[in-house]
Amino acid sequence: MMGADFVQFSLVPILIGIFASVACALPGNFLILRRQALIGDAISHVVLPGIVVAFLLTGTVAALPMLIGAAGAALTAVILIEAVKRLGGIESGAAMGVVFTTLFAGGVLLLEQSDTSNVHIDVEHALMGNLESLIWFRATGWASLWDPVALSSLPQELPRMAMACCLVIVLMMIFWRWLKIATFDESFAQVLGIPATGVGVGLVITAAIAAVAAFDAVGSIIVIAMFICPPAAARLMTNTLTAQVWWSVAFATLSAILGYVFAGYGPMWFGSQNAVSAAGMIAVVSGIILGLACVFGPYRARTGADRAPPAL
Amino acid sequence: MVLTPAPTAETPLSARGLTVSYGEKPAVFSVDATFPAQSMSAIIGPNGAGKSTFLKASLGIIPRLSGDVSVFGTPVEKARHRIAYVPQRASVDWDFPTTVIDVVQMGLYRKVGLLGRLSGQMTHRARACLDRVGMSDFGDRQIGQLSGGQQQRVFLARALAQDADLYLLDEPFAGVDAATERAIVDVLKLLKAEGKSVVAVHHDLSTVREYFDHVFLINVRRVAEGSVTTAFTTENLNATYGGRLAATHMAKLGGVAS
Numbered sequence: 380m381m382g383a384d385f386v387q388f389s390l391v392p393i394l395i396g397i398f399a400s401v402a403c404a405l406p407g408n409f410l411i412l413r414r415q416a417l418i419g420d421a422i423s424h425v426v427l428p429g430i431v432v433a434f435l436l437t438g439t440v441a442a443l444p445m446l447i448g449a450a451g452a453a454l455t456a457v458i459l460i461e462a463v464k465r466l467g468g469i470e471s472g473a474a475m476g477v478v479f480t481t482l483f484a485g486g487v488l489l490l491e492q493s494d495t496s497n498v499h500i501d502v503e504h505a506l507m508g509n510l511e512s513l514i515w516f517r518a519t520g521w522a523s524l525w526d527p528v529a530l531s532s533l534p535q536e537l538p539r540m541a542m543a544c545c546l547v548i549v550l551m552m553i554f555w556r557w558l559k560i561a562t563f564d565e566s567f568a569q570v571l572g573i574p575a576t577g578v579g580v581g582l583v584i585t586a587a588i589a590a591v592a593a594f595d596a597v598g599s600i601i602v603i604a605m606f607i608c609p610p611a612a613a614r615l616m617t618n619t620l621t622a623q624v625w626w627s628v629a630f631a632t633l634s635a636i637l638g639y640v641f642a643g644y645g646p647m648w649f650g651s652q653n654a655v656s657a658a659g660m661i662a663v664v665s666g667i668i669l670g671l672a673c674v675f676g677p678y679r680a681r682t683g684a685d686r687a688p689p690a691l
Numbered sequence: 692m693v694l695t696p697a698p699t700a701e702t703p704l705s706a707r708g709l710t711v712s713y714g715e716k717p718a719v720f721s722v723d724a725t726f727p728a729q730s731m732s733a734i735i736g737p738n739g740a741g742k743s744t745f746l747k748a749s750l751g752i753i754p755r756l757s758g759d760v761s762v763f764g765t766p767v768e769k770a771r772h773r774i775a776y777v778p779q780r781a782s783v784d785w786d787f788p789t790t791v792i793d794v795v796q797m798g799l800y801r802k803v804g805l806l807g808r809l810s811g812q813m814t815h816r817a818r819a820c821l822d823r824v825g826m827s828d829f830g831d832r833q834i835g836q837l838s839g840g841q842q843q844r845v846f847l848a849r850a851l852a853q854d855a856d857l858y859l860l861d862e863p864f865a866g867v868d869a870a871t872e873r874a875i876v877d878v879l880k881l882l883k884a885e886g887k888s889v890v891a892v893h894h895d896l897s898t899v900r901e902y903f904d905h906v907f908l909i910n911v912r913r914v915a916e917g918s919v920t921t922a923f924t925t926e927n928l929n930a931t932y933g934g935r936l937a938a939t940h941m942a943k944l945g946g947v948a949s
Contacts, residue, residue, distance in 0.1 A: 412787060556805055560797050564783045566752045567849075570776040571800050572768070618833045620788050 383520040389639065390518070391537050392510045396601070396635035396661055398537075398544040399593035403605035404631035405547050406586040408624050411610045412562050417475075418583055419606025422590045423599040424479040425449075425456045427505055428486030430594065435493055449591045456482055508598030510639070510657040513537070536596040543592035550585055551624075558582065559620060597658045604662035605631055612669040615676030634665035700764035701728050703857040703888035704749065709758035711741070711748045718744045722758070722913045726890050731883050732905040733893040737932050740910040742892045743779065743861050750776060750859065762857060772801050775855035777846045779862050785835050791845050792830040795820055798852030820851040825874050840871030847875055858882060860891040864898075876902055896936075899923055 403419065410418050426449045433448025456478050463474040490505065513534040515523070523529035551558070561568040561575040568575040590602045613626035638661025643654050673679060704726040711719040719741040726732045734742045748755045751767050762770035775798070795817040796809060803809055821827050824844040829837070837845065843863060850858055858879070864872050879889050879902075893899065899906060899919065906923045908914040908931040915927040928936060 412784075414784075553806070556800065556803075559789075560800060563787045563789065563794070563797070564778060566747065566750075566778045566782060567776060567797070569752045570750050570771065570774060572771045573800070614788065618788050618835075619790065619793075623788050 383518070386520055386523060387515055387518040389643070391513050391515045391534055392657060393636060393639050395513060395534075395537055395540050395596050396510060396639055396657065397632050398540040399589075399597045399601055400605045400609070400631035400635045400661065400665075401628050402540070402544040402547045402589040403586070403593055403602055404609040404627045405551055405624065406582055406589060407606040407610040408613070408620075408627050409558055409562050409582055410586060410606060411614065412620075413579070413582075415583075416607050416611070419586055419590065420603050421456075421475060421479045422453070422583070422587050423594065423602040423606075424483035424486075425452045426587070426591055426594055427599065428452050428482050428489060430505075430591075431486050431489045431493070435489070445595065446588075446591050449587065449594075452482065453587055504598065505594075506598050506600050507656045507658045508594075508596055508601065510597050511643075511654070513596065540592055540596055543589055547585055547589050550581075554578065554581070597661075600662045601658050604665045605634075608662075608665035608669045609634065612665075612672035612676070615672040615679045618678050630665065630668050634661050634668060638662070638664040702726070702761070703728050703763060704859075704890060705761050706745075706749055707759045709745065709748060709760065710756045711744050711753060712756050717756075717911060719748060719909075720912050722909065724907050724909075724913060724916060726888065726907070727905055728888050729883060729886050730905050731879060731889045731891070731903045732907060733891055733899055733903040734907050734909060735893055735896070735899065735931065736909040736914075737935060740931070742909060745909060746859055746861055746890075746892055750774070770857075773856040775850035775853035775858045777850045777858070777860040777863055780839065780842050780846060780865065782861075785837070785842060787834065789834055790830070791826065791832050791834055791837070792817055792821065794834060794845055795830075795848045795852050798849040801853070817848075817852055820848040821845075823851055823878060824848045838868075840867040843867045843871055844874065847878060851878070856887055858887060858889045860889070862892050862894060864893070864895060896928070 407416070407419060410416055429448035429450070429452025430445050431448075432452070433444040436448075437444040459478045459482075460471065460474045463469070463477055464471055467474070486505075513536055515529070515533055517523065517526075517529040517532040519529070557568070557573050557578050560571065561573055561578040565575045565579075568578070586606065590599075590606075593602050593605075609627040609630035610623070612630050613623045616626045617623050639657045641664065642657040642660035645660070646653060646655055702725060704724075706722060706724045709719055709722045709724075710717055722741075722745060724745070734745065736742050744753065747753045748758075749760045749767070751760075760767055763773055767774070792814075796814070798820070799809065799813050799817060803813065818827065818830060821830055824847050826841065826844050826848060829841065829845075834842070834845065847860075847863070850860075860879075863875055867875070879891075882889055891903075893903070900923065904919055905917070906919055907916040908922065908927050910931050910933070914931045915922045915924075
């Protein structure tokens with residue numbers, strides 16, 4: 380399993396899965412603590428019509444038009460949400476629900492109606508990505524990692540996702556103190572002179588960048604799962620923020636590796652011939668990890684003022 | 692028309708024509724206020740009178756429709772290093788994954804900056820602030836395990852770590868035990884003795900005389916302000932609370948001259 384075949388067929392998808400999972404899980408930690416967990420869900424819904432429109436306009440699946448398209452869709456969503464809120468006089472949660480699902484449905488319709496058969500952009504791809512098809516053709520073994528000719532045929536999704544992941548990590552390291560103070564106590568942060576509103580907006584934008592980058596390679600299922608499952612499971616494992624972030628990275632990585640392996644080999648263990656979707660299986664594994672953390676995690680009780688500290 | 696002195700570098704906090712609105716109804720309307728230096732001032736008024744709103748708008752936490760605020764004679768933005776703020780205890784999520792000492796160290800932010808490292812000396816200072824509020828044994832506790840009074844003390848310790856000249860507190864005695872209230876008052880009086888200024892949103896009329904030396908009465912508009920002896924009167928309280936205080940209650944406030 381760890382030979383030349385592994386390098387050629389599995390190494391790149393696993394790495395992309397890890398980068399995508401970690402890039403989404405990191406901002407997810409703060410989204411969850413801010414009670415905004417569903418923002419990740421919303422972002423990945425809104426991204427779809429933006430990407431489809433960008434594709435229809437430019438005819439390519441290049442990264443930049445897609446990012447611009449996604450950003451445009453996000454802006455449209457914000458305007459629509461405000462409009463629904465004001466005109467309908469309803470609370471923002473309901474307005475978000477209406478706008479995001481409508482935009483997603485619109486994106487699916489656009490996909491179905493338009494001629495996108497010549498590129499790998501369709502509903503299934505939007506949901507599940509194309510992780511398994513990201514094969515490193517020229518790889519002949521581990522030695523290819525030092526072979527510039529082989530490296531030049533690496534699927535472009537890998538460096539793109541790696542860069543997105545690095546960007547998220549760097550941003551989180553630079554703005555760590557702002558994120559922490561503004562998430563815990565927004566008004567105190569403002570009095571300190573921290574641009575708390577900007578921090579909140581920046582967090583959502585960072586999450587959107589991670590979502591768009593991941594969407595292309597692994598589809599929206601992973602994005603939705605990784606924004607919530609690893610950070611939520613991590614919160615149940617510890618009571619400090621730094622440790623929570625490390626746990627979430629570990630869970631995201633574990634989900635990506637186990638999910639890919641189970642998807643590829645799991646069905647064979649049960650006598651079936653076909654592998655299942657790796658992206659779907661990665662999301663499932665992250666859900667199972669969250670389930671296990673809910674049952675066995677040491678800090679699963681909300682501690683509260685008058686309850687005893689959890690026994691370790 | 693009341694003449695109010697122009698804000699000077701000695702005036703810790705003053706507002707001119709401050710107006711804040713949620714939706715269509717103004718929460719605070721054209722309020723002038725001046726809080727004196729080296730004293731303890733109470734912001735008093737009924738529920739929904741805009742006490743907290745006034746404080747938050749002064750600090751720029753919520754946007755103001757109009758009005759000017761000056762802190763030590765300069766705009767708030769230029770005086771942030773001289774302000775310490777204690778928000779309402781209930782305004783944060785106490786299940787946030789962090790420890791007591793970590794919360795206190797947030798008060799050191801302006802000295803540490805975005806990327807600076809906390810030196811051993813700073814950590815020592817944070818511990819000293821915890822000690823001042825009688826919580827030195829709780830440094831490594833998870834904040835979710837604290838009682839209401841302990842939470843309030845941690846918030847006060849965080850404000851002490853800010854090492855400011857003006858301390859603004861939003862309902863510091865709400866829902867705390869008697870021992871904590873005593874401890875907080877002692878710390879605040881010590882701050883005053885050190886030459887600092889304290890402004891607190893306050894609910895309990897029966898303790899105003901004991902704790903404070905200046906009052907600001909508000910009910911959307913300014914009703915009165917001045918020293919406790921001149922402004923904390925039955926007449927002004929009636930005007931502030933609109934007759935909602937019973938006569939017996941008034942009598943209990945003790946020594947209120949009409």
